[in-house]
Amino acid sequence: MEPAIFWILSAFAVVAALAVVFLKKAVNCVMSLLAFMLVMAGLYILMGAQLVAFFQVIVYVGAVLVLFAFVIMLLNLKDAPDRRFAFPAGVMPAIAAVLLTGMIAFFAWLALQDADFSKATALQPAAEIRQIAVDLFTRHLLVFELASVILFVAAVGAIVISRKEGDPS
């Protein structure tokens, strides 16, 4: 049962990601990304990372994608010129990106050749939420605090960047 769910979810994820790249309108791309995020949440549940799946739905679908949709609605793009693809300027960089990812995969495979992960068959229970919370607030407390600083700086920076020139408010 589990392999069938994995293959169905991964097929959906790949199709949704391709739809983000190849659909014409930006709104359709955002909706495809929404489907992609939900499928990823399903994959996390399949992996036993329920907490990550919840955060995926709340943070990505509930906050980030709504922000994207807001900005697309805010900007009236009908009168703006929109060429769909960067042909031919972007094709060579895209091929280079694909080759680079393949190279990273090859070297990762080369480095991990001796480590036999095929025997780790995920039969044991995944990390408990309680254990994750304890680790986050003890050993990784500095990173947690830095994340709040990053969010604060990003919020202020977004306001400063996007306001009008000479607008005192």
Add this chain to the structure above:
Amino acid sequence: MTLYHFVGLGMVLFTIGAAGFFIRNNAVVLLLCIEIMLNAVNLIFASFARYLYGTEGQIFIFIIMTIAAAEAAVGLGIIIALYRSHKTLDMSLIKYLKG
């Protein structure tokens, strides 16, 4: 399911995002492609956390989600500023930094 299935899926999704970043012109879609890449990395982190029985993988995912949210906020602010000054989101028409 082995670890290699999940890592392979993450690699494929990262490749799609990286290629899409270069072949699209719309600035909003470029940010969406960055989100795809971040999610692919998150998937690989989660799979290693699952198969190596650690909590660090999931904690890394939370930090990456924080960075992604901050990046989306700042990126959309930049997009609004770009649209105000250029009246377009077509990256091939914004040439001041291309030299």
